[in-house]
Amino acid sequence: MSKTATRLLHTMIRVKDLEKSIQFYGENFGLDLIRKRDFPDAEFTLAYLGAEEEEKGNVLELTYNWHQEEDYSHGSGYGHIAFGCEDLYAFVEVMKAKGVTVTREPGPMLGTEIEMAFVEDPDGYKIELLQLPFPAPA
Numbered sequence: 001m002s003k004t005a006t007r008l009l010h011t012m013i014r015v016k017d018l019e020k021s022i023q024f025y026g027e028n029f030g031l032d033l034i035r036k037r038d039f040p041d042a043e044f045t046l047a048y049l050g051a052e053e054e055e056k057g058n059v060l061e062l063t064y065n066w067h068q069e070e071d072y073s074h075g076s077g078y079g080h081i082a083f084g085c086e087d088l089y090a091f092v093e094v095m096k097a098k099g100v101t102v103t104r105e106p107g108p109m110l111g112t113e114i115e116m117a118f119v120e121d122p123d124g125y126k127i128e129l130l131q132l133p134f135p136a137p138a
Helices: 017-029 090-099
Strands: 012-013 032-038 042-052 059-065 080-084 102-108 115-120 126-131
Touching: 017 032, 017 042, 017 059, 090 102, 090 115, 090 126, 102 126
Parallel strands: 012 059, 080 126
Antiparallel strands: 032 042, 042 059, 102 115, 115 126
């Protein structure tokens, strides 16, 4: 199979409060609701968020399962979603002022010049924030 035969379409996470999650990713990361679709027979809703047209990729799919009583387990396989920031330190301060949980303060990644921080979304998913542009490789 050639490398051009496929492309990454989206990343999906399950959320407990769809509107709260749409608002979180919209206000904090500039993602717009591209489309939203209910599946009444299967009792779930899909919402696709992105900063560009869906055809270009880089889309986040939020899955809301109706009548979900318990919190989701993130499991040991989930890592994080990553966003680049032009001013990492200022961005984290804005997030703090909004009450967003910061789980790692901004600073260099051990042994590198890469500046990073981590925050959590309303469902506790980890979001890595990276200072742009990335430093040149050594």
